[in-house]
Amino acid sequence: MSLKLVSISSGSKGNATLIFSERTAILLDAGIAYSRVVAALKEFGLTPDMLDGIVITHEHDDHIRALPRLEGRVPVYAHPLTARAIAAKQGGISNLKEVAAYENGFGIGDISVTPFRVPHDAAYPLAYSFECGSARLSVATDIGVPTVGLLKNIKNSEVVLLEANHDVEMLRCGNYPAQIKARILSDRGHLSNAAAARVAQLLSGKSAVRRLIYNSFFMR
Secondary structure: OOOOOEEEEEEOOEEEEEEEEOOEEEEEEOOOHEEEEEEEEHHOOOOHHHOOOEEOOOOOOHHOOOHHHOOOOOOOOOOOOHHHHHHHHHOOOEEOOOOOHHHOEEEEEEEEEEEEEEEOOOOEEEEEEEEEOEEEEEEEOOOOOOOHHHHHHHHOEEEEEEEEEEOHHHHHHOOOHHHHHHHHHHHOOEEHHHHHHHHHHHHOOOOOOOEEEEEEEOOO
């Protein structure tokens, strides 16, 4: 069975990733305009109604912007603490899928979804691995620092979408306010280019990892 990943958008203007098999289509985050979601799905012969689920990493606006227009038509999967934080921002999620023991994973169609914790300044930030048959891929963005748990969960993936957010010295010397710099550089901020490179070096020794995609951008 095949499993495909398409990065629709990433960065401070919005995040959305399409993951699909021959039978199942999942949108990971919906942080862009609804019209952009519709246009992106159309390229693959899909409409919002054809999505089998929307999986949310965390509640920041650039990950949930289109959710109010999508969630009434598509089941939403989010950790209970994340769902509570989204409700505080956007109101309740009418189509939230109840999942017992969320972090133990769940299935959407023929795709198995495995959440795992990452350090970030959100209520309960998660990254995810997706499996269909023998195919496995992982999406790990919005990470303050690499952790043993991160490496453990992504090491056997064939494709990894990994955040590489900033050059440390460029950030320190840049024009951003001190508060934003401190947030990005903190252990609950964003992964630096150098840290992402170290993760890549560790992964490159794993034969199962055949391809590493860098999701490179400066601000989130």
